[in-house]
Amino acid sequence: xKRLHLPLLILALAAVSLGIFQHKARNLGFPLLPAQTTDNxxxxxxxxxxxxxxxxxxxxxxxxxxxxxxxxxxxxxSRDYGLTTGMTGDNxxxxxxxxxxxxxxxxxxxxxxxxxxxxxxxxxxxxxxxDIPQLEEPYASAASAIVERVxxxxxxxxxxxxxLVRDMAHAPDENLALFVTRGGDERERVRAAIxxxxxxxIPARMTHGLHLTDRARDLQPRTWLEVHNTREWVPINPADGxxxxxxxxxxxxxxxxxxxxxxxxxxxxxxFAVTRNFQSAVDAAQQRALLLDSxxxxxxxxxxxxxxxxxxxxxxxxxxxxxxxxxxxxxxGFQTFGTFMPVLIALSFRETELLGGVILFTLIVSLGxxxxxxxxxxxxxxxxxxxxxxxxxxxxxxxxxxxxxxxGIEHGLAVALFPMVILxxxxxRMSIVWEEHGAAxxxxxxxxxxxxxxxxxxxMINPYLEHLIFVFPELLLLVLAVTLLLGRYTGYRLSxxxxxxxxxxxSGP
Amino acid sequence: xxWFITPxxxxxxxxxxxxxxxxxxxxRLNHRRNYPLVDDKLLTKKLALDAGIAVxxxxxxxxxxxxxxxxxxxxAGHEDFVIKPAHGSGGNGILVITGRMGERFRKASGxxxxxxxxxxxxxxxxxxxxxxxxxxxKAMIEYRVKFDPLFADVSFQGVPDIRTVVYRGYPAMAMxxxxxxxxxxxxxLHQGAVGAGIDIATGVTGHGVWHxxxxxxxxxxxxxxAGIAIPGWDRLLELAAGCYELTELGYLGVDVVLDRDLGPxxxxxxxxxxxxxxxxxxxxxxxxxxxxxxQKPKNPPSPAERAAFVQALIGAEPGVRS
Numbered sequence: 001x002k003r004l005h006l007p008l009l010i011l012a013l014a015a016v017s018l019g020i021f022q023h024k025a026r027n028l029g030f031p032l033l034p035a036q037t038t039d040n041x042x043x044x045x046x047x048x049x050x051x052x053x054x055x056x057x058x059x060x061x062x063x064x065x066x067x068x069x070x071x072x073x074x075x076x077x078s079r080d081y082g083l084t085t086g087m088t089g090d091n092x093x094x095x096x097x098x099x100x101x102x103x104x105x106x107x108x109x110x111x112x113x114x115x116x117x118x119x120x121x122x123x124x125x126x127x128x129x130x131d132i133p134q135l136e137e138p139y140a141s142a143a144s145a146i147v148e149r150v151x152x153x154x155x156x157x158x159x160x161x162x163x164l165v166r167d168m169a170h171a172p173d174e175n176l177a178l179f180v181t182r183g184g185d186e187r188e189r190v191r192a193a194i195x196x197x198x199x200x201x202i203p204a205r206m207t208h209g210l211h212l213t214d215r216a217r218d219l220q221p222r223t224w225l226e227v228h229n230t231r232e233w234v235p236i237n238p239a240d241g242x243x244x245x246x247x248x249x250x251x252x253x254x255x256x257x258x259x260x261x262x263x264x265x266x267x268x269x270x271x272f273a274v275t276r277n278f279q280s281a282v283d284a285a286q287q288r289a290l291l292l293d294s295x296x297x298x299x300x301x302x303x304x305x306x307x308x309x310x311x312x313x314x315x316x317x318x319x320x321x322x323x324x325x326x327x328x329x330x331x332x333g334f335q336t337f338g339t340f341m342p343v344l345i346a347l348s349f350r351e352t353e354l355l356g357g358v359i360l361f362t363l364i365v366s367l368g369x370x371x372x373x374x375x376x377x378x379x380x381x382x383x384x385x386x387x388x389x390x391x392x393x394x395x396x397x398x399x400x401x402x403x404x405x406x407x408g409i410e411h412g413l414a415v416a417l418f419p420m421v422i423l424x425x426x427x428x429r430m431s432i433v434w435e436e437h438g439a440a441x442x443x444x445x446x447x448x449x450x451x452x453x454x455x456x457x458x459x460m461i462n463p464y465l466e467h468l469i470f471v472f473p474e475l476l477l478l479v480l481a482v483t484l485l486l487g488r489y490t491g492y493r494l495s496x497x498x499x500x501x502x503x504x505x506x507s508g509p
Numbered sequence: 510x511x512w513f514i515t516p517x518x519x520x521x522x523x524x525x526x527x528x529x530x531x532x533x534x535x536x537r538l539n540h541r542r543n544y545p546l547v548d549d550k551l552l553t554k555k556l557a558l559d560a561g562i563a564v565x566x567x568x569x570x571x572x573x574x575x576x577x578x579x580x581x582x583x584x585a586g587h588e589d590f591v592i593k594p595a596h597g598s599g600g601n602g603i604l605v606i607t608g609r610m611g612e613r614f615r616k617a618s619g620x621x622x623x624x625x626x627x628x629x630x631x632x633x634x635x636x637x638x639x640x641x642x643x644x645x646x647k648a649m650i651e652y653r654v655k656f657d658p659l660f661a662d663v664s665f666q667g668v669p670d671i672r673t674v675v676y677r678g679y680p681a682m683a684m685x686x687x688x689x690x691x692x693x694x695x696x697x698l699h700q701g702a703v704g705a706g707i708d709i710a711t712g713v714t715g716h717g718v719w720h721x722x723x724x725x726x727x728x729x730x731x732x733x734x735a736g737i738a739i740p741g742w743d744r745l746l747e748l749a750a751g752c753y754e755l756t757e758l759g760y761l762g763v764d765v766v767l768d769r770d771l772g773p774x775x776x777x778x779x780x781x782x783x784x785x786x787x788x789x790x791x792x793x794x795x796x797x798x799x800x801x802x803x804q805k806p807k808n809p810p811s812p813a814e815r816a817a818f819v820q821a822l823i824g825a826e827p828g829v830r831s
Contacts, residue, residue, distance in 0.1 A: 330528055379629035381574070382636030432601075432638065441699075490533055492526040497513045500524055502723045502788050504514040 017477035031281035034467035040277040045109045049265040059261040061253035064092035069113045077108035090254040129201040142175040143199045157229040165241035186223040203228045209251040214276040317460040333495025335448040342452035349457040368427035390424040523793025538759025547778040565652040594634040595647040602639030657767035662732035675761040678753035683707040684789040698785045706790035710824035712742025718788040750812035
C-alpha cells in the first residue's frame with residue numbers, strides 16, 4: 001500500500017484534473033485556444049395583431065431545448081402586457097395578456113442561441129405504435145399498397161420513412177398521387193407522410209423550424225418530419241428524405257399547428273429575423289454553464305473582478321514555472337541561485353520583455369556585485385550589508401530608468417517593477433559563491449539561473465498555455481501530479497552524463 | 510574520450526546519480542533528526558571525544574558579536590589556528606591561519622591579514638553567512654592540522670584529507686582530496702581540488718580526478734598521484750566505520766586528516782557526501798553497496814570487523830582496482 005500510495009495519488013490527481021478539463025471543454029464548450037469566438041444567433045420573432053375589443057390573449061410557441069442548440073438568453077419585449085410562459089404538450093409557449101389594447105399591437109420575443117454538439121434535449125420515450133388511420137376507399141387500399149411497396153425496399157423505421165418521403169417527392173405513382181397534390185406545400189406533404197407512416201404504425205410528427213442565415217428578415221419557418229425509431233425522434237427532410245436536420249436549423253415548435261393563437265384579435269402576423277453574433281467563446285461557455293446550472297462554473301476565475309483576474313493570469317503561471325524548475329534542476333541538472341529565484345526573475349521579465357530583461361538583469365547584477373565587493377571592504381554586518389545592497393539596487397534602477405528615458409528606450413522604465421529584493425538577494429548569493437567557489441562557479445550558476453529564467457519566461461508568456469491554465473485552472477492538479485511524479489525520479493541528470501564521462505569505456509563489475 | 514557517457518553505461522557501472530543519492534541514499538538512510546549531529550561541528554566534536562575518537566583540539570568558541578572582542582585572547586599563544594563556522598557546509602567560511610608576522614596573520618594562501626579582518630570574518634560567520642539556511646551561527650577556533658608530509662608532493666597548500674563514504678557502517682569507498690592552486694587550499698572537489706581513489710583493501714592511491722577529468726599527476730606540483738600508500742590504513746578505516754555508531758547515519762562521509770604528530774584526526778562528518786568519489790575510484794557506488802548488502806554478516810559486527818569485512822570483499826574483487 002505504501003509503495004502504491006504515490007502512484008495512486010498521482011493517478012487520482014491526473015484523473016480529476018483531466019476529467020474536469022474534459023467536461024468543461026466538451027460539454028460546456030470552454031475554448032481550448034485563446035481569443036476564440038463562437039457563432040451566436042440572435043433570433044427575433046415579431047408578433048403583430050389587431051385587437052377586436054376586450055381583453056386580448058396571444059399564445060405564441062417558443063423554442064424549448066431545440067436539438068443542436070442551446071438557448072443562452074431570451075427577452076420578451078411587450079409593453080403593457082402580462083407575460084407567462086409554460087409548457088403545452090411538446091411545446092413551450094409565451095402567453096401575453098392585456099386588458100384593452102388599442103390599435104395595432106406588436107410584441108417581440110428575442111432569444112440568443114448557440115450551436116452545441118450534444119443535445120440538451122432528453123431523449124423522449126417511444127410513444128407507442130401509431131393508430132392506423134380510418135380511411136375511406138380508395139385511400140385505404142392505396143395507403144396499404146404504398147406501405148407494402150415501401151416496406152419491401154426498407155430495412156427499419158428510419159429507412160422506411162426515408163424511402164416513403166423520397167417516393168412522395170420524386171416518383172409519385174398513382175397510389176401516392178392520391179395523397180400528394182402537385183404544387184402542395186411542405187406542410188401538406190408532411191401531413192400526408194404522417195398519415196401514411198401511421199398506416200405502417202410508425203409514430204411521426206411535424207416540426208417547424210428556422211433555417212438560420214445571417215441578417216435574414218421575414219424568415220419563413222420550414223416544416224420538417226420526425227419519426228420515432230423506438231429510441232429517439234429522427235428528423236427526416238420532407239423534400240428528399242435525408243436524415244437529420246441541416247446545419248443551423250433551429251427547431252421552433254412541434255405539431256401540426258400555427259405558432260400563434262389569438263383570442264379577440266385578428267390579422268395575425270408572425271415574422272422572424274436572424275442576425276449572427278460573434279461572442280467570446282469563454283463568455284458563451286460561461287453563460288451556458290450558468291444555464292445548465294453547472295457547479296463547476298461557480299468555481300471559475302471568470303467571475304472575479306477583472307483586476308483580480310489579471311493578477312491570477314500571472315499568478316497561475318507560477319506553478320508551471322516551478323515545474324519547469326524541477327525539470328531543469330532534477331532532470332537536466334541546471335545549477336541556479338536559490339530554488340525558485342529563476343521563476344521570480346522570469347516573472348519580472350514579463351514586465352521588461354526578454355532581451356531588455358536579460359540586459360537589465362545582467363547590468364544591475366554586475367553593478368550590484370561591484371558595489372557588494374566594495375561593501376565587503378567596509379566590514380559590515382550581514383543584514384545592514386544586505387540592506388545597503390537593496391538601497392544601492394534601487395538607486396541603480398532609478399538611474400537606469402532616467403538614463404534610458406533620456407535615450408528614448410522604453411524598457412528602462414519597466415525596470416521599476418523588477419523585484420529589487422530578488423535582485424539584492426541574487427547579488428548577495430552570487431558574491432558569496434564568487435568568494436567561496438570562485439568566479440567560474442558564480443558565473444556558471446548565474447548563467448544557469450538566467451537560462452532557467454529564460455526557459456521559464458518563454459513558457460510562462462506562451463498565450464496558449466496561459467489561456468489553458470486560466471480557463472482550466474484544474475490543470476494545475478495535473479501540474480502537481482507531474483511534479484510529484486518528478487519527485488520520484490531517481491534516474492541520471494543530463495548533466496551527469498557529462499560529469500561522469502571520464503568513466504566511459506571502463507569495464508564494469 | 511567522448512564528451513558524454515550514456516545512461517546505459519552509467520547503470521552498468523552502478524554509478525549513483527544526484528537524484529538517486531538524494532532519494533535512495535540520503536532520504537532512506539539518514540534520519541533528519543540525526544542531521545544536527547553532523548551539521549553542528551561542535552556537537553560532532555563533543556560526540557567524537559566522548560567516543561574516544563581523535564579530533565583537532567578546540568581552542569575556543571565565539572557565539573555573539575559581542576564575544577568577538579575576545580578573539581585575540583582565544584588565539585593568544587597559538588601561532589597557527591583555524592576559524593570555521595560550526596554549521597558550515599561545503600568547506601565554506603573556513604579561514605586557515607598558518608602563522609603570525611608581527612601584528613598580522615598569514616593565511617594559507619600566503620596573504621597577510623589584520624586582526625580586524627579576522628574579526629570581520631568571525632562576524633560574517635555569526636550572522637549566518639556560511640551556515641545552511643542562513644541561520645545565526647557560531648565560530649569555532651581550533652587546532653590547525655600539521656599535515657603529514659605523505660601528501661606534500663601532491664598538494665598545493667591547504668590540508669589534504671581522506672574522504673571515506675560509509676554505507677550503514679561499512680566503509681564502501683574512499684578517496685584522498687588534494688588541494689590545488691585553484692581550490693585555494695580547500696579540499697573540496699567542486700572547488701577545484703583533486704580527488705584520488707584509494708584501494709580500500711590496501712590503502713594505496715590510484716589515479717586522480719580533477720574537474721571531473723581523470724589526471725595522473727597533480728596539476729600544480731606535477732607529482733604522480735597514484736601509488737601512495739597511506740600508513741595505518743586499517744586503523745583509519747576502523748575510525749571511519751566507527752562514526753556510524755556516532756551518528757547513525759546510513760550514508761555518511763567521514764573526512765579524516767593525517768596529522769604529522771597526532772595521526773588520523775576526524776575533521777568533520779557529512780550527511781550528504783558527494784558523488785565524485787565514484788569518478789576517483791572508477792567504480793559505481795551502487796556496485797559496491799550491492800556487494801556489501803549481499804554478503805554482509807547478519808549480526809551487527811564491530812567497526813573493526815566491518816572494516817575488515819569490506820577490505821576482504823574488495824581485495825577479492827577482480828580487475829576493477831584502479
